[in-house]
Amino acid sequence: xxxxxxxxxxxxxxxxxxxxxxxxxxxxxxxxxxxxxxxxxxxxxxxxxxxxxxxxxxxxxxxxxxxxxxxxxxxxxxxxxxxxxxxxxxxxxxxxxxxxxxxxxxxxxxxxxxxxxxxxxxxxxxxxxxxxxxxxxxxxxxxxxxxxxxxxxxxxxxxxxxxxxxxxxxxxxxxxxxxxxxxxxxx
Amino acid sequence: xxxxxxxxxxxxxxxxxxxxxxxxxxxxxxxxxxxxxxxxxxxxxxxxxxxxxxxxxxxxxxxxxxxxxxxxxxxxxxxxxxxxxxxxxxxxxxxxxxxxxxxxxxxxxxxxxxxxxxxxxxxxxxxxxxxxxxxxxxxxxxxxxxxxxxxxxxxxxxxxxxxxxxxxxxxxxxxxxxxxxxxxxxxxxxx
Numbered sequence: 452x453x454x455x456x457x458x459x460x461x462x463x464x465x466x467x468x469x470x471x472x473x474x475x476x477x478x479x480x481x482x483x484x485x486x487x488x489x490x491x492x493x494x495x496x497x498x499x500x501x502x503x504x505x506x507x508x509x510x511x512x513x514x515x516x517x518x519x520x521x522x523x524x525x526x527x528x529x530x531x532x533x534x535x536x537x538x539x540x541x542x543x544x545x546x547x548x549x550x551x552x553x554x555x556x557x558x559x560x561x562x563x564x565x566x567x568x569x570x571x572x573x574x575x576x577x578x579x580x581x582x583x584x585x586x587x588x589x590x591x592x593x594x595x596x597x598x599x600x601x602x603x604x605x606x607x608x609x610x611x612x613x614x615x616x617x618x619x620x621x622x623x624x625x626x627x628x629x630x631x632x633x634x635x636x637x638x
Numbered sequence: 639x640x641x642x643x644x645x646x647x648x649x650x651x652x653x654x655x656x657x658x659x660x661x662x663x664x665x666x667x668x669x670x671x672x673x674x675x676x677x678x679x680x681x682x683x684x685x686x687x688x689x690x691x692x693x694x695x696x697x698x699x700x701x702x703x704x705x706x707x708x709x710x711x712x713x714x715x716x717x718x719x720x721x722x723x724x725x726x727x728x729x730x731x732x733x734x735x736x737x738x739x740x741x742x743x744x745x746x747x748x749x750x751x752x753x754x755x756x757x758x759x760x761x762x763x764x765x766x767x768x769x770x771x772x773x774x775x776x777x778x779x780x781x782x783x784x785x786x787x788x789x790x791x792x793x794x795x796x797x798x799x800x801x802x803x804x805x806x807x808x809x810x811x812x813x814x815x816x817x818x819x820x821x822x823x824x825x826x827x828x829x
Contacts, residue, residue, distance in 0.1 A: 466693050468814040474762040476694070478813045498748055501755035502731060508652050508724025509662075511694035516728040525729050532725055536717050539693030543701035544713050546687060558825050563690050565824020567770035568792040569816050572799045574763035578756060585752035594750060598757030603764045613754050620750015621743060 454523055455530040461488065462515050462534030467542075469511065470566055476511050478573040481580060484518055491518055494584040501617075505610040511535055590623050640708050641715050647673070648700050648719030655696065662696045662720075666703065675707050696720060771796060791829050795820060 465483055469476040477496070484490045491499075496514070503513035512532055519531025586592050598612050651665040663685065670676055676684075688698035697717055704716025738744045768774060771793050775785040799816055802808045823829070 468692065468817070469694065470690075470692050470817060474759055475766075477759060482813055494752070497752050497755045497759075500759065501748075501751040502728075504755065504758060506724070506727050506731060507654060508721070508727065509655075509694045509696040512697070512721045512724045513728050516725050517732065520729060520732050528725060528729055528732075532721055535694070536697045536721055539691075539697045540701045540713050540717055542691050542693065543687070543698050544705050544710055546691060547702055547705045547713075557828075559690070561828050562821040562825040564770060564789075564792060564829040565795060565820040565822070565827075566817055567766060568795045568824070568829070569799050569820035571763055571766040571770060572796050572803065573813050573816065574759065574766060575800075576803055578760045578763060581752075581756045581759065585756040591749070591753040595753040595757045595760075598754045599760045599764075602758055602761035609758050612758065613751060616750040616754035617747040618750070620748065621746045624742075624746035624749055 455526060458519050458522065458527055458530040459534035459537075462519070462531045463537050465515075466511070466535045466538040470570060474510075474574060475570050476514070477577040477581075480514065481577055490522055492584075493580055495521075497581050497585050501613050504613045594619065641711055644704055644708060644712055645715045645719035648704075648716045649722055651700075652696075652720040653723040662699055666699060669703075676703060680706070789829075791827060795823055795829065 461483055465476060465479050468479040477500070480496060481493065485493055485496065495517075499514045499517040500510065502517075503510040506513060512535060515531040515535040516528040520528030523530070582595070586595050594616055598616065601607050602609065602612060647669055651662055651669070655662045655665055663681075666681055666684075667678065670678055670681055684699055684702045688695050688702060691698055697720065700716040700720040701713040704712035704714070706712075708715075735744070771789060773787040773789070774783045775787070777784060799820065802811075803816065
């Protein structure tokens with residue numbers, strides 16, 4: 452199959468399977484992009500999410516552009532991005548045109564309570580998978596716990612947290628290098 | 639003309655809304671007040687619909703607003719407006735990253751970014767847990783919660799999914815199957 456068409460269809464599938472925003476997309480991306488198609492690694496996915504947090508725009512779109520462009524340049528990025536938004540346009544148009552108060556039907560409400568209960572487990576599983584490549588030593592474990600607590604309790608802007616952690620990563624690696632160089636110098 | 643305006647307005651939202659779908663809400667509130675294209679009541683409805691349909695939240699909102707104002711062409715142009723800035727910015731970021739791919743400093747920055755990204759995703763997971771499994775009542779300005787309410791039936795469903803996604807035989811089942819089964823279970827057992 453044409454690679455552009457493949458990118459479009461794969462990301463359209465990801466778009467259909469995602470309920471409730473960018474983060475809910477992660478378990479589906481891990482399955483479709485990492486495990487089935489090997490277009491990216493778990494590590495790269497978490498990099499894309501981190502960058503997506505501090506660049507403008509929707510995280511799902513950012514991630515689609517990243518994967519597509521990595522595979523096939525700007526054209527691939529565009530194909531993947533159009534794929535991820537295509538189902539939304541179709542589904543929303545149908546809903547807006549037919550049942551504008553569909554979310555107030557009790558059966559829909561109950562179904563979504565079920566979906567939410569499932570999505571939180573899927574996200575937790577995704578975090579466990581990601582942590583294998585992102586939490587590699589004590590400093591990264593401390594960063595993870597701190598960011599989780601600050602974000603979950605205080606609700607500070609993700610962009611600021613990501614930028615601070617990037618700078619901290621640089622500082623930690625630098626001081627670590629210096630320290631190991633000093634111990635090497637000693638006889 | 640309204641189509642061009644739609645494209646331009648959503649282009650600006652895409653350019654300035656940093657950090658995920660709900661970041662577009664304040665911009666849409668502003669758009670509603672400035673243009674009168676839709677009311678704030680309608681916006682609340684749009685958020686509820688966008689949250690309960692598949693697809694990224696921001697994109698759903700753009701499609702919905704676009705459709706309400708100018709039909710199907712409106713839905714398409716508003717969405718394209720929203721995603722164009724991200725597309726351009728990410729393509730530039732990729733160029734820059736490729737240039738500095740072998741830089742030790744970039745590797746060090748990512749060493750710090752990865753746990754942050756994982757932590758943020760865990761926090762997003764926690765917010766879904768708060769939305770569906772446990773309801774914590776915390777009065778404004780107070781740190782300790784006054785009441786914690788657990789919805790046991792949802793918790794049971796979550797526990798079942800957790801076990802099934804880790805058992806050897808059902809591990810490989812596609813995540814969307816679990817989502818569909820949970821929706822059915824929710825509708826049948828009135829969760």
